[in-house]
Amino acid sequence: MNRSQAQILTPNSLQELIVEGMKDRKAKNIAVLDLRNVKNALADFFIVCSGTSDTQVDSIADSVEEKVWKGIKQNPFHKEGRTNREWILLDYTDIVVHVFKQEKRKFYALEELWGDAQILYVPDSDN
Numbered sequence: 001m002n003r004s005q006a007q008i009l010t011p012n013s014l015q016e017l018i019v020e021g022m023k024d025r026k027a028k029n030i031a032v033l034d035l036r037n038v039k040n041a042l043a044d045f046f047i048v049c050s051g052t053s054d055t056q057v058d059s060i061a062d063s064v065e066e067k068v069w070k071g072i073k074q075n076p077f078h079k080e081g082r083t084n085r086e087w088i089l090l091d092y093t094d095i096v097v098h099v100f101k102q103e104k105r106k107f108y109a110l111e112e113l114w115g116d117a118q119i120l121y122v123p124d125s126d127n
Contacts, residue, residue, distance in 0.1 A: 021067035
């Protein structure tokens with residue numbers, strides 16, 4: 001991990017709270033995409049993860065919202081995908097959270113789409 005990647009997650013930051021919320025619900029393959037140096041990026045960061053079922057996808061998104069609210073009293077500016085629960089998007093303006101069902105994540109391949117981004121992969125929780 002290079003120095004700029006190490007600075008992405010800092011104690012009590014929005015990024016850290018989002019990742020903690022994901023890990024609390026056993027999200028898989030968490031990736032933090034740093035888009036700050038990518039031309040025409042829609043946000044500074046995308047934080048992406050996978051769930052194995054629509055129920056888990058919904059639970060991960062709930063956990064992220066709860067963790068962020070408890071930590072810094074911030075709600076998402078915009079939400080999408082709660083109806084079908086295959087790809088839930090939580091927009092915190094500078095950070096956009098993408099919670100995918102595994103098959104949908106492979107199909108949309110955001111890490112490849114934003115290939116110029118620096119990507120920090122967060123190890124899966126063992127417990």
